[in-house]
Amino acid sequence: MSTIIVIGGGIIGLLTARELAQAGADVTLIEMGTTGRESSWAGGGILSTLRPWRYAEPVTALVQWSQRRYPELCGELFERTGIDPEHSRDGLLIVDVPDPAPALSWGREHEMAMETLDGSAIRAAAPKLVHESECALWLPDIAHVRNPRLIKALRRANNRAVRIREHQEVVELLVSDDRVAGVRTHTGVHHAETVVVCAGAWTANLLEQLGRPPAIAPVRGEMLLFHADPGLLSRIVLAGEHYAIPRRDGRILFGSTLEQSGFAKTTTAEAKELLHEQATTLFPMLRRMPIGGHWAGLRPSSPSGIPYIGAHPGIAGLYVNAGHFRYGLTMAPASAHLITDLILGREPILPPAPYGLDAPR
Known part of the structure; x- marks a missing residue:
């Protein structure tokens, strides 16, 4: 052995x-x-x-x-440990895609389900989202876990x-x-x-x-967590460089930043303000929701x-x-x-x- x-x-x-x-x-x-x-x-x-x-x-x-x-x-881990990683296939909505043709071509080549949505369909997919987008991409099979x-x-x-x-x-x-x-x-x-x-x-x-x-070098990323009610967001939403992720209990994660800061893992007031502004601009209902956490991690870039x-x-x-x-x-x-x-x-x-x-x- x-x-x-x-x-x-x-x-x-x-x-x-x-x-x-x-x-x-x-x-x-x-x-x-x-x-x-x-x-x-x-x-x-x-x-x-x-x-x-x-x-x-x-x-x-x-x-x-x-x-x-x-x-x-x-499923194996849940059965073995009793801890549910919460694998959730909520889909990914990308709301700012001015030219979807390359993405759709890539999706066909890689057998990934992908379709375009217009303004009314975008609002139906994410009713709480406020965004001026005429074309979005919907990837229904994308999942997330509670890491x-x-x-x-x-x-x-x-x-x-x-x-x-x-x-x-x-x-x-x-x-x-x-x-x-x-x-x-x-x-x-x-x-x-x-x-x-x-x-x-x-x-x-x-x-x-x-x-x-x-x-390989460290790149700091900062995240915000909002305590929201279950059902306010039902799918992952990506707008620009920021994304919102719903959890089953209603919590919403919003991230993230990309910061060249060496091995400094401390959070910054500037990043918190930026993330909060972006989150509440995209989802105004989050202004009423308390922030449940603000943290940073070091990604290993390559x-x-x-x-x-x-x-x-x-x-x-x-x-x-x-x-x-x-x-x-x-x-x-x-x-x-x-x-x-x-x-x-x-x-x-x-x-x-x-x-x-x-x-x-």
Whole structure:
């Protein structure tokens, strides 16, 4: 039985550890803080890229494989743990699409349901929305999950199959004769035959000691949560760069910002004011709703948004699964399955070349 260490306890690390353990590997997951409390917790949980026709094919391939897997995964986790990730196929309404032809062509090519709506149909789809749009796109099959619950369910499901070590920061990757030998944390050394780095925005810092780190950098995103009544919003709405996501209990998430701030994860009054202004302009009824939360997370950006999934080119036994930018949750099932295929020598679910650490992006 192979001994594997997974570094990072976000959605990518948790699902990677789960896939490896289910395949029979002896897995330890090491997380510098609390599992699932970074970008996996901070995001909105939309299981799609926001304008899918604009993304590179390697991103689309991961997203579509994951979209097919998510209903079954959420059902498995609910049955096993009693925690409902709230997979909800509410659909995505994109209200500012002046030229829908490229999107519709992309939708036909990728077999994604997509249709145009005019002014009256837009108002019928989102009665509380105030927006001057003559043409919108409706994607009825797009779903979202309640990401904190998904993370909690995964953490509980992994309890028996994976050793989870929280609040242990990996400070060094141990290498001997160009082969990984384990990791060093503040509390000691952990030996392993294989190490998988799933450290999100912190991945490049960890790999820098070995040279040629991937081009992954943190991008801060801030979100607002409104306490609203159930039914006020029944679908995901995207307008410009901002989106609103309904939860089953009536809460509405509104996001997000894109801020180059290094590893500073603090929220700002400016971002809160901007998000509130945008939210209440699009949905005036939110002016009467109390703000239930304001938080920030650090997304692991990468060139063209294409994550790094594969073996380190110079160190045997060292793998990377990181750099998913805004869509770690969206691409997680496929990414975890693909890296497990590569580690165990199985037939990969997708051609792995575009995700290699040296692949052009």
